[in-house]
Amino acid sequence: MASVNQRRKTMRVIVMVKATKESEAGIMPSTELLEAMGKFNEELINAGVMLAGEGLHPSSKGKRIAFDGPGRTVIDGPFAETRELVAGFWIWEVKDMAEAVEWAKRCPNPMPGPSELEIRQVFEAADFGDALTPELAEQEERQREKLAGH
Amino acid sequence: MAATETHQTIETVFRIEQARLIAGLVRMVRDVNLAEDLAQDALVAALSEWPKTGVPKKPGAWLMAAAKRRAIDGFRRRKMLARKHAEIGRDLEDEGADPVADIEAAMDDDLGDELLGLIFTACHPVLSPEARAALTLRLIGGLTTDEIARAFLSSEATIAQRIVRAKKTLGKAGLTYEVPRGPDRRERLASVLEVIYLIFNEGYAATAGEDLIRPALCAEAQRLGRILAGLAPGEPEVFGLLALMEIQASRLNARTAPDGSPVPLTEQNRARWDQLLIRRGLAALERAEALGGAGGPYALQAALAACHARAKKAKETDWRRIAALYDTLRAVMPSPVVDLNRAVAHSMAFGPEAGLALLNEIEQAGALRDYALLPAAKGDFLFRAGRLTEAGAEFERAAALTRNAREKAFLLGRAAACGR
Numbered sequence: 113m114a115s116v117n118q119r120r121k122t123m124r125v126i127v128m129v130k131a132t133k134e135s136e137a138g139i140m141p142s143t144e145l146l147e148a149m150g151k152f153n154e155e156l157i158n159a160g161v162m163l164a165g166e167g168l169h170p171s172s173k174g175k176r177i178a179f180d181g182p183g184r185t186v187i188d189g190p191f192a193e194t195r196e197l198v199a200g201f202w203i204w205e206v207k208d209m210a211e212a213v214e215w216a217k218r219c220p221n222p223m224p225g226p227s228e229l230e231i232r233q234v235f236e237a238a239d240f241g242d243a244l245t246p247e248l249a250e251q252e253e254r255q256r257e258k259l260a261g262h
Numbered sequence: 263m264a265a266t267e268t269h270q271t272i273e274t275v276f277r278i279e280q281a282r283l284i285a286g287l288v289r290m291v292r293d294v295n296l297a298e299d300l301a302q303d304a305l306v307a308a309l310s311e312w313p314k315t316g317v318p319k320k321p322g323a324w325l326m327a328a329a330k331r332r333a334i335d336g337f338r339r340r341k342m343l344a345r346k347h348a349e350i351g352r353d354l355e356d357e358g359a360d361p362v363a364d365i366e367a368a369m370d371d372d373l374g375d376e377l378l379g380l381i382f383t384a385c386h387p388v389l390s391p392e393a394r395a396a397l398t399l400r401l402i403g404g405l406t407t408d409e410i411a412r413a414f415l416s417s418e419a420t421i422a423q424r425i426v427r428a429k430k431t432l433g434k435a436g437l438t439y440e441v442p443r444g445p446d447r448r449e450r451l452a453s454v455l456e457v458i459y460l461i462f463n464e465g466y467a468a469t470a471g472e473d474l475i476r477p478a479l480c481a482e483a484q485r486l487g488r489i490l491a492g493l494a495p496g497e498p499e500v501f502g503l504l505a506l507m508e509i510q511a512s513r514l515n516a517r518t519a520p521d522g523s524p525v526p527l528t529e530q531n532r533a534r535w536d537q538l539l540i541r542r543g544l545a546a547l548e549r550a551e552a553l554g555g556a557g558g559p560y561a562l563q564a565a566l567a568a569c570h571a572r573a574k575k576a577k578e579t580d581w582r583r584i585a586a587l588y589d590t591l592r593a594v595m596p597s598p599v600v601d602l603n604r605a606v607a608h609s610m611a612f613g614p615e616a617g618l619a620l621l622n623e624i625e626q627a628g629a630l631r632d633y634a635l636l637p638a639a640k641g642d643f644l645f646r647a648g649r650l651t652e653a654g655a656e657f658e659r660a661a662a663l664t665r666n667a668r669e670k671a672f673l674l675g676r677a678a679a680c681g682r
Binding site: 122154157158159160163164205207210211213214215 | 270474488489493542
């Protein structure tokens with residue numbers, strides 16, 4: 113088990129619902145699934161775990177921007193590799209990855225057929241450890257300032 | 263599944279279920295201590311069963327059934343309290359052949375009512391705020407005594423004793439362990455909110471280099487606030503407090519410089535504010551206002567925090583609105599510290615002279631005499647009014663009053679900038 117200190121520091125994860133043929137075809141979930149998902153979301157909220165969550169339109173309405181050196185090419189959806197696409201996501205705050213996994217296992221199957229959730233931990237400044245020197249941190253800060261239009 | 267992996271899964275499941283489990287058991291046995299012991303017994307049972315059978319589909323209901331069985335065994339063996347025995351015996355008989363299914367149904371039905379009852383119990387006004395905070399972190403947050411002790415810079419023995427006493431006091435008070443619905447609900451809720459905010463502020467007061475559990479108290483309090491908002495969706499002040507905590511927490515990364523010194527709100531790098539928490543905070547504030555709670559003390563403080571959160575740059579801050587909100591807050595929650603902050607807001611909205619006039623009122627009332635932030639504010643107003651000599655003297659006075667080394671250095675720096 114993780115040490116007490118690590119266990120007590122909360123972390124954010126993004127939980128992605130992977131797309132399927134059905135979601136890419138724009139087939140909306142059944143009433144039963146909506147009901148089950150509503151109940152699951154309520155559990156997440158009542159446990160103080162859920163920070164945000166959204167469903168996404170099929171990739172046919174999406175765009176990709178491809179980078180190659182200075183070049184930028186805009187590619188219209190839909191995109192072919194369905195299993196790599198995302199149909200929805202949550203942001204959760206949990207104590208560790210094990211807790212995120214337990215909650216994810218309680219999720220109703222989000223799709224009519226086989227489907228997948230993917231959990232990824234959100235980076236925090238502290239995760240970069242010593243690699244993030246004060247100089248780099250300052251540089252990052254300057255960039256953020258510019259982004260914010262300061 | 264490897265044995266260690268199962269073990270970790272069980273610990274994690276237990277952590278998720280613990281508060282609801284204890285809440286349900288307290289309602290049944292009317293004894294917090296016994297409920298905690300029974301929950302632990304259920305964990306022990308799971309650790310011995312689940313590696314063989316796998317984690318059940320409804321682990322919460324399984325744990326509750328196991329704990330209930332232990333409770334009944336215990337009552338029978340010790341022949342405790344005939345009345346309770348009869349009650350629980352009847353409960354068991356009514357359950358029929360599949361207790362897990364029935365418990366599952368009951369747990370779905372109550373929609374967290376038992377958990378809300380436990381929160382109200384842990385935060386009962388018969389207990390001191392410190393005892394309430396310790397008990398809440400233990401029962402709802404699932405923290406160990408050692409963790410609570412480190413979080414409050416106290417010894418494990420002190421906290422253990424505090425929790426034991428608190429449980430005894432609750433036992434003697436003859437509580438129903440239910441959610442108060444009558445006229446005392448408002449007072450009881452205020453007691454809950456006070457405890458959650460106390461936990462949050464303890465975390466907020468933590469400084470760099472301290473045990474990580476201290477700043478983690480902010481996250482713990484936010485989680486409690488979010489749980490409470492889920493369980494009591496009609497209470498405007500619950501959302502007011504949640505909004506206040508989310509917005510304040512959004513600045514946690516920006517409020518200290520890399521060397522650990524504090525960065526004042528107006529000088530913080532706003533790009534480092536956590537926009538997700540700000541959005542959540544503003545949404546919670548909207549909810550509080552929609553429920554008719556705009557004038558509540560937490561909602562007002564959240565509205566103040568929101569004024570800063572909405573300003574993309576410090577100079578875009580709506581100080582007039584902040585000054586007006588402090589005028590209102592002062593009536594709802596009279597306190598010299600609110601008056602001091604009000605003076606700061608007025609100085610920003612209407613100029614340093616307006617701030618000095620309000621500080622004068624505080625000084626004449628004899629309040630905040632040894633409070634470093636009063637001369638610090640006065641020094642700032644005088645500095646902005648161009649009265650540098652007087653300003654320097656105030657900064658030095660403030661530096662002499664503070665016990666925080668970094669704050670002292672900061673104030674002496676400001677005094678030096680006045681030419682002293």
